[in-house]
Amino acid sequence: MIHYDLICDKGHAFDGWFRNSSAYDEQADRGLVSCTQCGSVKVEKQLMAPGIPAKSNRKSDSATKMVAAPADPRLAELMNMMREMRKHVEENAEYVGDRFADEARKIHYEESEQRGIYGQTTADEAKALVEEGITVHALPRLPEDGN
Structure with missing residues (x-):
């Protein structure tokens, strides 16, 4: 995938x-x-941006975390739109953590109440959900998420 x-x-x-x-x-x-x-x-x-894993033997120092703003005003607007969309999801949907795939299936098959949910799942689980006809969308990763 x-x-x-x-x-x-x-x-x-x-x-x-x-x-x-x-x-x-x-x-x-x-x-x-x-x-x-x-x-x-x-x-x-x-x-x-590619996801590059950090070295496991490196000390993390949260004080050095930096975020650069996009130079193109259209990209800045797009980033703000993504932040707003993500904020809307977080304020209006239920966080189900790593139970996302199971909860999405329960809702799809009407074993649980219809509602918006968000959480985490693996790429394989996301693929399986899509193959079952369950609509899922990844929340955008933002620069401040630390990839």
């Missing part, structure tokens, strides 16, 4: 999970990748 941050021609940011980069390209070429807000099929991959 590969995760892409995507953006439509109207500036709406969202993300998607694909089997591999070729699967994204094929789906985008066929008009199957569309914006979650406006439905536009004019979608492009956004620039993404």
Whole structure:
């Protein structure tokens, strides 16, 4: 599975999970990748920072944590939109932690009350949920999350 941050021609940011980069390209070429807000099929991959694991023998010093702001005003606006979206989810949905996949299935199969939830799951579990027809979206990772 590969995760892409995507953006439509109207500036709406969202993300998607694909089997591999070729699967994204094929789906985008066929008009199957569309914006979650406006439905536009004019979608492009956004620039993404790679996740580089820290050395395990390194001392962590939270006082040196730094965040750089994007120079492009459109990127700054996009970052603010992502922060607002994430804040909205956190204020209006139930945090279920690592029980996310189980709770999503219970809601989908009407074994639990309909409600918004958020939490953590593995890429394999996210893929399995999508294959079962359960709609899931990853919350955007923000620079202050420390990747």
